Amino acid sequence: MHQQPIRTAPMSSALSTNQVLRNTYLLLSITLLFSAAVSAVTIMxxxxSPGLLITLVGMYGLMFLTVRNQNRSAGLLCIFAFTGFMGYxxxxxxxxxxxxxxxxMVMLALGGTAMTFLALSAYVLMTGKDMSFMGGMLVTGFWILVVAMIASFFIHLPAFQMMLSALFILFSSGIILYKTSEIIHGGERSYISATLTLYVSLYNIFLSLLSIISGSSRN
Known part of the structure; x- marks a missing residue:
């Protein structure tokens, strides 16, 4: 009797994708708690503040090291160093x-960030929608943000600063949608890299919401 071949490749791929998703959310939760703990110690x-120069060097240097070691155990040390530094x-x-x-204001920004992340993640996970079409828009959005950030050094209007914060929220939300979609469709194989991307997005959303809330309060 002829037997149908057992299709193990799709099942193996699905298991790998689920593992990346689980590991990403687990590592993201731990690094967020670690970052919050470092912030609490810094406050107590x-x-x-480390200053702009040290912040930029530390942030981009540790991001580079994390991406460089995303498929090695050293990547875990790098991402904890990065999230700890950002907490500081x-x-x-x-x-x-x-x-x-x-x-x-801080509590409102924190709650808004959590709700935004949960809503965006839930949408992608429940619908299974492929967000790869957003790649081009996100690249364009990145360069718009770069130009707007440079302009912010010369334009000190509160309305412009709030617009910049809103752009950061839109861009970071798009990154969350795109990266979550990448994970569930097998395009992202490194949970360390995925965690780094989601952490930075959440960090930007939180600071941007805090800026908007405080700006609205002053107005």
Missing amino acids: LNLP VLGPILNMYFQNGGTE
Whole structure:
């Protein structure tokens, strides 16, 4: 009797994709908690901001190391170093809000960030929609943001700063949709790289929401 061949490749691919998704969400949760813990220590010790130059060098340097080692165990050390450093950078910013009665603003921004991430992730996971078509738009959005950030050094209008924050939220939301879609469709094989991308997106959304909320409050 003729037997149908057992199709193991699709099943193996699905298992691999699910594993990347699980590992990404697990690592993202742990790194967010670690980053929050570092921020809390920074706030309690009232540590100063590292400054723009150290922030940029540390941020992009550790991002580069993480991507370079995304398929090695050293990548885990790199991403914890990166998220810990970003937690330290965030600490003095949050401390400024707390000292000026902005605790409610921080909580609103935190809640808004969580809701945004859950809604975007749930949409992709429940619909299984392929978001690869967003690639070109995200590249265009990136360069628009670069130009807008350069312009922000010369344009100090509150309305322009709020517009820039809104652009960051839209861009980061698009990245979350795109990266989640990549994971579930097998385009992203490294959970370390995926975690890095999602963490940076959440970080940007949180700071941008905080900026918009505080700007609206002042107005």
